[in-house]
Amino acid sequence: MIFSFDLLLNAIISGILIGGFYAAVTCGITLSFGILDIVNIAHPAFIILGSYIAYIINSTFGLDPIVTAILVTPAFYALGAGIYQVYYVSFEKRGQESMRGLAFFFGLLFITEVMLVLVFGVDYRYVGAPYIGPTLHFGAFDIPLRILVPCLVSLVMIGVLQFVLTRTFVGRAIMAVAQDQLALKLMAVDPIRIKRIAFGISIASAALAGAFLIIIQPVEPSVGREYIGRVFAVCVLGGMGSMPGTVIAAMLVGIVESLTSTFYGPSWAPAVSFGFLLLTLAVRPAGIMGR
Amino acid sequence: MTGLLEVDNLSKRFGGFVALENITLSVRAGERVGLIGPNGSGKSTLVNCICGTLRNEAGSVGFDGHSLNGESAHQRTRRGLARTFQLPRPFASLSLADNMRVPLLYTVAARSGRAAARDIDDRCVALLREVGLDGKARRLPRELTQVEMRKLELARAMAAEPKLLIADESMAGLTHSEIEDILALLNRLNGQGVTIILIEHIMRAVMSFSRRLVVLVSGRKIADGEPNAVVRDPEVERAYLGQ
Amino acid sequence: MRSDLFLLVCLIVGGLIFGAALLLNNDYYFFAGYVVLQYVVLSTAWNILGGYCGYVNFGSAAFFALGAYSTVAVHRLDPMPIPVLVAIGGVVSGIVGLAMGYLTLRLRGAFFAIATLALAVVLETLIVNWDYVGGSRGAYIVRPETMPPFGSYIKYLFLIMMLLAVGAITVARLIERSRLGYGFATIRDDELAAEASGVPTLRLKLIATTISGALMGMAGAPFPYYIGFLQPSSAFGLDYAVNSIAMPLIGGTTSWVGPLIGAVLLGSLQQIATVTISSAVNLLIVGFLLVGFVIVAPNGIIGLFHRYVRHKPDDPVGRREVRIEASESAPGASL
Numbered sequence: 001m002i003f004s005f006d007l008l009l010n011a012i013i014s015g016i017l018i019g020g021f022y023a024a025v026t027c028g029i030t031l032s033f034g035i036l037d038i039v040n041i042a043h044p045a046f047i048i049l050g051s052y053i054a055y056i057i058n059s060t061f062g063l064d065p066i067v068t069a070i071l072v073t074p075a076f077y078a079l080g081a082g083i084y085q086v087y088y089v090s091f092e093k094r095g096q097e098s099m100r101g102l103a104f105f106f107g108l109l110f111i112t113e114v115m116l117v118l119v120f121g122v123d124y125r126y127v128g129a130p131y132i133g134p135t136l137h138f139g140a141f142d143i144p145l146r147i148l149v150p151c152l153v154s155l156v157m158i159g160v161l162q163f164v165l166t167r168t169f170v171g172r173a174i175m176a177v178a179q180d181q182l183a184l185k186l187m188a189v190d191p192i193r194i195k196r197i198a199f200g201i202s203i204a205s206a207a208l209a210g211a212f213l214i215i216i217q218p219v220e221p222s223v224g225r226e227y228i229g230r231v232f233a234v235c236v237l238g239g240m241g242s243m244p245g246t247v248i249a250a251m252l253v254g255i256v257e258s259l260t261s262t263f264y265g266p267s268w269a270p271a272v273s274f275g276f277l278l279l280t281l282a283v284r285p286a287g288i289m290g291r
Numbered sequence: 292m293t294g295l296l297e298v299d300n301l302s303k304r305f306g307g308f309v310a311l312e313n314i315t316l317s318v319r320a321g322e323r324v325g326l327i328g329p330n331g332s333g334k335s336t337l338v339n340c341i342c343g344t345l346r347n348e349a350g351s352v353g354f355d356g357h358s359l360n361g362e363s364a365h366q367r368t369r370r371g372l373a374r375t376f377q378l379p380r381p382f383a384s385l386s387l388a389d390n391m392r393v394p395l396l397y398t399v400a401a402r403s404g405r406a407a408a409r410d411i412d413d414r415c416v417a418l419l420r421e422v423g424l425d426g427k428a429r430r431l432p433r434e435l436t437q438v439e440m441r442k443l444e445l446a447r448a449m450a451a452e453p454k455l456l457i458a459d460e461s462m463a464g465l466t467h468s469e470i471e472d473i474l475a476l477l478n479r480l481n482g483q484g485v486t487i488i489l490i491e492h493i494m495r496a497v498m499s500f501s502r503r504l505v506v507l508v509s510g511r512k513i514a515d516g517e518p519n520a521v522v523r524d525p526e527v528e529r530a531y532l533g534q
Numbered sequence: 535m536r537s538d539l540f541l542l543v544c545l546i547v548g549g550l551i552f553g554a555a556l557l558l559n560n561d562y563y564f565f566a567g568y569v570v571l572q573y574v575v576l577s578t579a580w581n582i583l584g585g586y587c588g589y590v591n592f593g594s595a596a597f598f599a600l601g602a603y604s605t606v607a608v609h610r611l612d613p614m615p616i617p618v619l620v621a622i623g624g625v626v627s628g629i630v631g632l633a634m635g636y637l638t639l640r641l642r643g644a645f646f647a648i649a650t651l652a653l654a655v656v657l658e659t660l661i662v663n664w665d666y667v668g669g670s671r672g673a674y675i676v677r678p679e680t681m682p683p684f685g686s687y688i689k690y691l692f693l694i695m696m697l698l699a700v701g702a703i704t705v706a707r708l709i710e711r712s713r714l715g716y717g718f719a720t721i722r723d724d725e726l727a728a729e730a731s732g733v734p735t736l737r738l739k740l741i742a743t744t745i746s747g748a749l750m751g752m753a754g755a756p757f758p759y760y761i762g763f764l765q766p767s768s769a770f771g772l773d774y775a776v777n778s779i780a781m782p783l784i785g786g787t788t789s790w791v792g793p794l795i796g797a798v799l800l801g802s803l804q805q806i807a808t809v810t811i812s813s814a815v816n817l818l819i820v821g822f823l824l825v826g827f828v829i830v831a832p833n834g835i836i837g838l839f840h841r842y843v844r845h846k847p848d849d850p851v852g853r854r855e856v857r858i859e860a861s862e863s864a865p866g867a868s869l
Contacts, residue, residue, distance in 0.1 A: 039644045041592075041651070090829045098643045100828045102590045103783055107825035110776050114818045225772075229652045236645075271659035274652035281638050281645050344726060363736070364729035373730070380727040382720050384788075393720055396713045398732030451732055 006140040011262040012255055013141060019254025020151030021216060023247045024209045025227060026234040027158050028202040033232070034241035035178045036198055038087065042105040043231060044224035045112035046076065046203050050210020051125075051219045052116060058127040065127045066153060069211035073204045080203025083108070084196045109224070116221040124218035132215060150212035155247070157208055161201075162243040174198045178241065226270050233277035293356065295320040295455055295486055296341070296372075301350030303333075303340055310336045312510045314350070318455070318488065323481055325501030325518065326490045329531055333510040334490050335377055338457050342374050343367045355454065369398050373453030377460045379440040381432035387443060388428040391415040394450040402452075415450075422446045422476065438469045445476065455486040462493050470496055498522070506531060537708050544700040552696060556689070564692040568760060570801035571695040572753050576774065577781035577793035578702040579749035582709065583742045584779070585787030588722030589643050593650035594778035596657045597627040597747045599769035601754025606667045606764060609675060616694055616756050623755030624748040631747020632740060639739045658770045672765040675758040691756055702749050706790035709745075718742060750778075773817055777801075780824040786836025795835050 025047060032040045053072055054065035091101040131145040165171035173194045177184055181191040213219060234253055238245030253273050261269045294317040303311040311333045318324055328334050339345040341352050343364035352359040354370055362370075373394075382390050392415050400411075419425040422442035427435070435443060441461050448456055458477065462470045474496055481487050491497045497504070497518075504521040506514040508530040514521045521527055535543075555563050576594055583589050601623030608614060608622055638649040662670045681690035709715050717738045720728035725735050758764045777800065785796025800820065807816040831838050 033644075039647065041648070086829065090832075094832070099584065099588050099590055099787075100783070100832055102644070102647050103779055104825055104828050106592060106776075106779060107821050107828065110772070111818060111821035111825065113772075114814055114821060118814055118818065226655075228648075229655055232648045233652075267663055268659065271656045274655045274659075277652045278637065278649055278656065281641060281649050342730065344729070363734075364726075365732050365734045368730055368732040376727065376730070380724045382723040382727065384719055384723050385716070389716065393716055393728070393733065394731040396716060397734075400713075401732060447727075447731065 007262060008259075010141060011258045013143065014147070015255030015258030016251050017143070017147045017151040017254070018216075018258060019251030020154050020247070021147070021209075021212050021250075022230060022234055022254050023158055023250035024150070024154035024205065024212055026231045026238070026246050026250055027161055027243060028205040028209065029231045029235045030238065030241060030243060030246045031161075031174075031198055031205070032202040034235050034238075034246075035174060036195055036202075037178065038084075038199065039102055040105050040199075040202070041102070041228055041232075042109040042112065043202070043206060044227040045109045046079075046206035047210045047213060047227065048116065048219060048221060048224040049112060050076065050207040051214040052120060052210075053207070054211040054214050055125045055127055055219070058129075062128075064129055065211040065215055066150075066208070069208045072207050076207040077200040077204040080200035081196045083203070084199035087199075088192060088195070109228075113221045113224060120221070122220050122222075124220045125214070126218040127214050129215065146215055150215050153208075154212055157205065158243055158247060161205070164201075165243065170194070170197060175241075229270075229274035229277050233273045233280060236277065236280050293353070294318050295322075295355060296488075297351075297353035298337075298341060299351045299353070301337070301340055301347050301352065303336055303345060303347045310510050311340065311347070314507075314510075314512050316505060316512065316515070318486060320454070320486055321481070321484065322486050323500055323502045324486075324488045325497040325504045326488055326507065327492070327494075327497055327504065327531065328507035331509075332507045334507055335459060336510075337507065338374055338459055338490065341367075342372060342457070365397070368394075368451055368453075369401055371452075371454035372457075373448040373451045373455070374457040375441075375444040375448050375459050375461055377463075379432075379444040381435075381440065381443055381447070383432055386429050386431060387419055387424055387435075388412075388415040390432065390443060390447050391418045391450045394447060398451040418446050418450050421449065421479075423472075438465055438472075441465070441473070442476075445473070449480065449485075453485060455488070456480065457488045457490065459490045460492065462491055462496055474500055494522075537704065537711070540707060541700070541704045544703060548696045548700050552693060555692070561686055561688055564686070564688040565760075566802075566805040568688065568692050568695050569805060570798060571692070571699045572757075573777055573781060573797040573801040574699040574794055575695070575702045575753040576750055576778040577785070577797045578699075578706050578790060579746045579753070580778040581782040581787055581790075581793045582706055582718075582749075583746040585782050585792065586709065586715065586718035586722065587739060587742045589639070589739065589742070590647040590779070591650045591743075591746065592647055592775055592779070593654035593657075594750055595770045595772070595774040596650075596654040597631060597750035598754035598757070598774050599657065599661065599766070600627045600630055601751035602757040602764060602769045603661055603667050604751070605755045605758050606673045606675065609758070610666065616691070616759065620694065620698070620752045620755040624752040627751020627754070628744045628748030630751075631743040631745075634747075635740045635743035639736060639743065654770065654775070658766055661770075662766050668764070670766060672763055673758070674763050677759050677762055687759070691760055694756055695753075698749075698752055703790050703794060705745070705749070706793075710789060714738065714741070773820075776817065776820055776824070777804075780820050780827075782834075784823055784827045784834050786834030788833065788836060792834050792836050799835075 029040065029043050032038045032043070050069060050072070054068045057063050057068040058065050087101060087104065091104065131149045134145045136143040136145060136148070165175055173184060173189055174197070177191045177194045184191045184194065230253065234246060234249045237252065238249035253276060256276065257269050257272045260272045296318040298314055298316040301311055301314045314337060326334055336345065340347040343359065343362060343366070354367065354372055357370065359367055382393065392411060395411050395414055416425050416428055419428050422445060424439060424442060424446065432440065432443065445458065445461055462473050465473070470493065477487055477489065477500060489497060489500055501518050503516065504514070504518040505512060506521060506527050513530060514524050514527050555567060576598065580591060580594055583591055604623050604626045605619045608619060634649065634653055638646045661667060667673055678687050681687045684690045684693065709718070717733050720731065720733050721735050721738060728735050754769070757769065761768065781796030781800050782793040784800060785794065786792030804816050804820065807819070827834060
């Protein structure tokens with residue numbers, strides 16, 4: 001492969017932009033796993049669901065996918081709240097969340113993917129929008145709008161989330177519930193309700209992430225599986241419960257993936273984030289008690 | 292003189308928070324040591340570091356002449372160091388008898404070679420009898436009351452045939468007579484040669500049991516000596532007893 | 535029942551089943567039966583780490599595929615008899631299981647589970663890019679027509695898988711009744727307390743991962759001969775991951791009986807369903823059953839059995855009664 005400085009720089013820029021998108025994909029996990037300690041491996045399935053909803057609305061009504069996602073957010077929030085309630089009653093309350101809770105989410109992931117296959121088949125679906133197609137040119141650098149726009153909106157979304165988590169009462173309660181449920185109860189705040197809200201927000205973010213996904217690339221049901229490793233890799237690298245950490249880690253992963261893809265070929269790309277994850281987990285200095 | 296347990300300049304931090312700072316403690320074989328201090332002073336953290344559940348950043352722990360640095364918790368238990376947990380942690384899916392069986396199989400048998408199966412069954416029940424739970428040998432931990440859970444916790448620690456037992460708040464929330472029960476048990480154990488470190492908030496129990504009292508406040512040891520002298524120490528009064 | 539007697543009984547039962555299938559004289563039963571037996575091995579293997587120790591492995595397909603691809607790799611060098619290939623598959627997968635365990639088992643169960651997912655993808659990517667074993671194009675293994683004295687080759691494969699299934703169940707039962715079984719249970723219940731009681735948790739977890747991985751690899755080793763044309767998508771298929779989790783959870787994770795029940799029931803159901811309805815709907819049903827059971831009947835079919843047939847004096851499973859009654863008999867349990 002001919003090494004060229006332009007190629008390298010383009011790969012890095014592309015990696016940063018994709019990283020912004022990865023941050024959107026991961027922020028839901030940062031919330032549910034990093035902060036609430038719920039291993040929702042079905043999160044990518046909800047993202048794909050969001051993609052397909054954006055696709056249907058877009059192909060039927062021509063509505064912009066991001067707008068669609070924003071409209072659909074309340075429904076996803078309700079879905080998330082409902083799922084958490086089932087999870088809490090069936091697993092957290094009984095102390096079974098480690099094995100059965102995991103199996104539960106795995107089952108959800110699986111069911112969602114298979115249902116999408118049954119309804120939509122395995123063909124790739126894509127959306128149309130004015131910013132899909134045009135590319136900005138800055139000298140030697142090319143920035144496709146279809147990656148730039150989701151990246152920017154995603155950063156806005158994370159900014160909003162960070163604001164909510166640090167400046168609003170509910171947000172701070174969410175950060176607190178991970179650390180001290182008793183203190184919350186003493187403040188007459190129901191920790192279960194807070195967790196339900198948090199999980200709802202987590203799934204709601206998936207709706208937007210799904211819209212971003214289908215703008216950036218065509219989607220088919222099994223695409224979600226690639227993202228499982230990515231989201232957890234980014235979340236862990238980013239320090240678990242930190243939104244800013246998530247953004248930085250996401251861009252790092254994006255850059256490494258982009259460089260690998262450019263210089264070694266795209267068929268190695270899936271292994272990058274998963275490899276990252278394995279490495280991070282292996283090197284991470286956590287004991288049984290450490291977090 | 293080297294004690295059974297030698298803690299030397301032990302420190303532990305969690306991120307920026309210093310949980311333990313330069314703790315030095317020496318416990319001789321057969322002693323009855325009480326460890327007291329306000330909530331959050333680091334008592335359980337100290338136990339965790341001594342027993343290997345947590346790794347200390349600095350300092351060392353020696354037991355029975357060996358350095359424990361780098362040894363995992365199960366290795367330390369096999370050397371003869373046992374502890375109870377502040378919130379009882381029984382093996383929920385195993386019967387009470389089987390809860391006893393585990394330390395027998397993994398600690399005692401590991402030390403002295405394979406024990407006969409028949410023998411182990413009897414020993415499980417005998418251990419439960421020490422704490423009055425032999426009637427419930429086939430039951431599950433979730434069917435026990437709070438007191439019974441704490442007794443089970445103690446029995447399980449005893450099953451490991453320790454040289455030193457650290458009892459971490461085994462009496463919290465118990466009635467007067469229940470506390471007497473536990474104290475009697477600990478006395479019996481000490482009479483059999485087991486060194487005991489008692490961590491408690493219930494001063495009456497600590498004072499009656501301990502021959503030596505150690506006080507921990509905000510991660511530092513501020514007193515170590517004869518119980519009556521320690522409780523009259525003005526710094527101890529100020530930090531813990533007074534207010 | 536002593537373990538060697540148990541093994542004998544299983545072999546006899548297995549032999550009877552084989553004989554019955556021979557009488558039916560339709561190769562279809564052997565093809566279908568092979569798949570069910572394969573799942574018996576996979577679910578039993580999964581349960582050793584998942585049910586006994588409480589560590590969820592989402593990457594069963596990876597260990598299975600490793601066994602299959604070691605067969606392909608070795609076959610290219612020098613075709614060998616299947617029992618040898620099974621041993622090789624077991625060793626390869628066992629070593630990978632050990633290595634992965636060493637990397638991740640010092641962490642929480644959740645991280646281990648995620649790591650197993652990662653492993654599956656990394657391995658699949660590596661295989662897809664490895665041309666020696668065919669890469670994404672796939673690899674052909676020519677299956678001999680017959681294998682005397684069994685007749686058609688599939689009968690031979692069926693027999694091999696039957697022996698593996700018997701072996702897996704015997705190993706699982708042996709573990710349950712041994713000191714190792716108690717150790718595993720304490721890891722599942724409370725690792726900190728286990729360590730404090732002298733249980734070398736890391737060592738035991740590594741043992742569990744190695745045995746589990748090895749058994750899965752052994753199940754995968756004959757697969758290329760069964761299927762004739764091996765592609766990464768079939769070896770790493772999602773159905774292996776889901777089924778090896780669903781079957782033990784639906785059957786019951788506390789003993790060797792659960793995965794057996796789950797595999798036989800669910801496996802047979804799927805074989806029937808694939809012929810009558812599409813395989814995607816078939817998998818969907820497995821998914822729903824998994825979620826349903828995990829919510830409603832966390833102890834699986836064994837658990838339901840004990841809840842509603844509780845007053846049976848003899849423990850039909852033949853284990854220490856307390857372990858099974860455990861989650862069902864206490865007041866306020868489950869629902």
